[in-house]
Amino acid sequence: MEKLEQLYEGKAKKVYKTDRPDEFIIEYKDDATAFNGEKKGSIGGKGVINNKMTGVIFTMLEEKGIPTHFIKVLSEKEQLVKAVTIFPLEVIIRNTAAGSICKRLGLEEGLKLKSPIFEFCYKNDDFGDPVINDYHAIAMELATAEEIEVIREMTFKINDILKAYFLEKGINLVDFKIEFGKTNDGQIVLADEISPDTCRFWDVETNEKLDKDRFRRNLGHIEDLGHIEDLGHIEEAYEEMLKRVQA
Numbered sequence: 605m606e607k608l609e610q611l612y613e614g615k616a617k618k619v620y621k622t623d624r625p626d627e628f629i630i631e632y633k634d635d636a637t638a639f640n641g642e643k644k645g646s647i648g649g650k651g652v653i654n655n656k657m658t659g660v661i662f663t664m665l666e667e668k669g670i671p672t673h674f675i676k677v678l679s680e681k682e683q684l685v686k687a688v689t690i691f692p693l694e695v696i697i698r699n700t701a702a703g704s705i706c707k708r709l710g711l712e713e714g715l716k717l718k719s720p721i722f723e724f725c726y727k728n729d730d731f732g733d734p735v736i737n738d739y740h741a742i743a744m745e746l747a748t749a750e751e752i753e754v755i756r757e758m759t760f761k762i763n764d765i766l767k768a769y770f771l772e773k774g775i776n777l778v779d780f781k782i783e784f785g786k787t788n789d790g791q792i793v794l795a796d797e798i799s800p801d802t803c804r805f806w807d808v809e810t811n812e813k814l815d816k817d818r819f820r821r822n823l824g825h826i827e828d829l830g831h832i833e834d835l836g837h838i839e840e841a842y843e844e845m846l847k848r849v850q851a
């Protein structure tokens with residue numbers, strides 16, 4: 605298997621072709637962004653941590669019946685995956701109120717939601733990844749009604765599996781963002797990553813944040829955030845999450 609030209613570079617990853625038409629190589633980066641790219645920086649060791657953590661979690665999900673694009677970890681920052689066409693949809697599950705939903709709906713951070721909230725965002729940086737519903741997605745031909753049902757059903761199963769998995773490791777899964785893709789033979793699979801970049805992880809005992817919120821709220825990286833508590837210790841939070849997942 606040979607690594608060929610770069611197909612795509614996003615905020616956190618690069619994607620490369622291989623000499624096999626049904627396989628890609630993903631390279632994880634240390635780059636970090638927040639607030640729709642307004643805040644930029646890097647987190648030392650993030651690429652290695654997210655690559656390893658995603659490999660462990662996607663393997664676990666495969667064992668529990670969730671089809672994913674993951675094949676194997678190739679190196680510290682690289683993994684081999686099935687070639688997929690990504691749906692231009694970010695799929696979000698919220699178990700506890702945090703982040704943008706608190707601002708949008710006036711909810712108190714930390715509120716345990718009576719049932720998980722399922723949301724779609726249109727994956728488009730130019731428009732700030734706006735929240736949309738099924739009707740938008742179908743009308744804009746981002747996905748069919750049948751594909752949306754498959755994605756929704758799979759997402760709730762993933763949530764059930766991940767909540768139990770992380771709880772065993774002393775972590776509350778507050779919310780997470782995932783993406784789905786379609787393989788060359790038409791199968792819908794979980795793609796992208798599951799890591800502190802894409803999830804909110806709170807320690808069960810202390811509610812300590814062990815995720816990208818520590819970067820978002822690090823005053824050393826951005827100005828005019830004096831009203832937000834400076835969390836810091838970003839690298840340590842990512843390292844702690846990997847340690848718990850690998851335990």
